[in-house]
Amino acid sequence: MSSVLLLSCPDQQGVVAATAEFIADQGGNIVHAEQYVKREADADGGVFFQRVVFDLVRSDVTHESLLDAIRPLADKLDMTVDLRDSSTPIPTAIMCSKQGHCLYDLLTRWRSGEMPMDLRVVISNHPDHADIAGHMGVPFVHLPVTKETKPQQEAAVLATLAEYEVDLVVMARYMQILSDDFVSHYPMKIINIHHSFLPAFIGANPYRQAHERGVKLIGATAHYATADLDEGPIISQDTTHVSHRENVAELTARGRDVETVVLARAVRAHLEHRVAVHGHQTIVYN
Numbered sequence: 001m002s003s004v005l006l007l008s009c010p011d012q013q014g015v016v017a018a019t020a021e022f023i024a025d026q027g028g029n030i031v032h033a034e035q036y037v038k039r040e041a042d043a044d045g046g047v048f049f050q051r052v053v054f055d056l057v058r059s060d061v062t063h064e065s066l067l068d069a070i071r072p073l074a075d076k077l078d079m080t081v082d083l084r085d086s087s088t089p090i091p092t093a094i095m096c097s098k099q100g101h102c103l104y105d106l107l108t109r110w111r112s113g114e115m116p117m118d119l120r121v122v123i124s125n126h127p128d129h130a131d132i133a134g135h136m137g138v139p140f141v142h143l144p145v146t147k148e149t150k151p152q153q154e155a156a157v158l159a160t161l162a163e164y165e166v167d168l169v170v171m172a173r174y175m176q177i178l179s180d181d182f183v184s185h186y187p188m189k190i191i192n193i194h195h196s197f198l199p200a201f202i203g204a205n206p207y208r209q210a211h212e213r214g215v216k217l218i219g220a221t222a223h224y225a226t227a228d229l230d231e232g233p234i235i236s237q238d239t240t241h242v243s244h245r246e247n248v249a250e251l252t253a254r255g256r257d258v259e260t261v262v263l264a265r266a267v268r269a270h271l272e273h274r275v276a277v278h279g280h281q282t283i284v285y286n
């Protein structure tokens with residue numbers, strides 16, 4: 001079984017040695033390790049982050065026993081520990097509305113085996129993309145929504161996510177603001193693609209906002225959705241050059257290529273357990 005240990009603690013000498021010794025004592029074989037120290041200019045010390053990928057070679061050692069065994073070390077180093085089983089793909093749902101480019105891109109990458117997700121269901125507030133989901137053999141659940149019915153619709157979405165035992169929700173241009181209650185069910189487990197280079201142009205119609213501002217760059221941002229609209233921890237971003245010659249429709253078309261790549265990059269990082277969240281920021285490991 002291949003495991004990923006994500007940890008953080010106050011920076012101090014000897015953490016790498018201590019975690020390596022712990023894993024060796026548990027019969028683990030480290031195949032990759034990456035660490036980073038976040039130092040705040042105006043604060044003493046720093047925060048140590050590490051991602052360790054290791055194979056468990058002893059049959060008597062399980063994730064449960066590892067988490068019990070690391071507790072004394074975690075307490076000693078004031079360490080936050082998260083242990084993931086990287087041999088089991090994450091059950092995932094994709095949510096979309098009318099714009100299908102991000103959905104199609106993720107479906108293609110999943111079908112080709114490039115995207116290591118356990119895709120369980122596609123949920124949409126429009127029926128437009130039922131055909132492609134059906135063609136790909138993925139259940140499609142159409143849950144229309146209006147301002148008046150949003151609480152009931154969200155309840156139905158949550159019930160569907162629970163039915164399929166989903167542990168990651170990907171908003172592939174799902175054009176609805178999720179309620180605080182909804183988001184609370186999936187903390188740092190909802191990835192949204194916002195079609196602007198945040199923090200610019202939060203909210204709806206960012207390409208129109210960009211055109212009116214006369215920008216020379218447009219972009220896309222994949223971030224965890226939180227109760228604060230478009231202010232969740234950023235996972236991936238990218239941009240492309242534009243000019244005065246492009247209208248809103250042309251900016252929107254140019255943006256689609258950026259959105260698909262940025263979302264795929266972020267979803268893959270999450271699926272591979274390469275994203276750690278620290279406050280409003282992320283550490284995205286290679």
Ligand SMILES: Nc1nc2c(c(=O)[nH]1)N[C@@H](CN(C=O)c1ccc(C(=O)N[C@@H](CCC(=O)O)C(=O)O)cc1)CN2
Nearest residue numbers: 175176177178192193194195203204225226227229230
């Ligand atoms: N809880 C969160 N929900 C959403 C986030 C978020 O960060 N937290 N990101 C948005 C961003 N977004 C697209 O990227 C977006 C922003 C605003 C709206 C919007 O105003 N939608 C209207 C309905 C519009 C319609 O019915 O066509 C609304 O929800 O009242 C849409 C998308 C996505 N959600």
